[in-house]
Amino acid sequence: MASLPKAGPDQAFQEHVADGRLWLQYCDDCGEAVFMPRILCPHCSSLSLEWRPVSGRGTVHTLTVLHRRSRPGEPEKINHAIVLVDLDEGPRMMSHLPGTAPEDIRIGMRVRARFEGEDGARAVVFDREEGAA
Ligand SMILES: [Zn+2]
Structure with missing residues (x-):
């Protein structure tokens, strides 16, 4: 996956938008989509969030x-x-x-x-x- 190592989740979201991509974070552990961008899954507190494109x-x-x-x-x-x-x-x-x-x-x-x-x-x-x- 394309990583943005130093960028916080908000900045990563904005950088995707700047490139014309609507991407959200998905939790690897519970599978829920996450917005606003954050470090911790709000559903299960997992730290395993990854960016994926969504339908819009x-x-x-x-x-x-x-x-x-x-x-x-x-x-x-x-x-x-x-x-x-x-x-x-x-x-x-x-x-x-x-x-x-x-x-x-x-x-x-x-x-x-x-x-x-x-x-x-x-x-x-x-x-x-x-x-x-
Ligand atoms: Zn989760």
């Missing part, structure tokens, strides 16, 4: 819409939704759906991860999965 598919667990107050002269309020996505592999991830209007986001909606941003400054965001309820 998941379901919206909950969302919070942030309303930005418009100032005089500004056309309209900008709403921004923060979502918690339950990945198919188990872990829950906080992100947003930049391509979907907040009022169109539904709990239970199927979503798919993609990477937004430039090389070296990418972030994981989600899109509504086409053809899914």
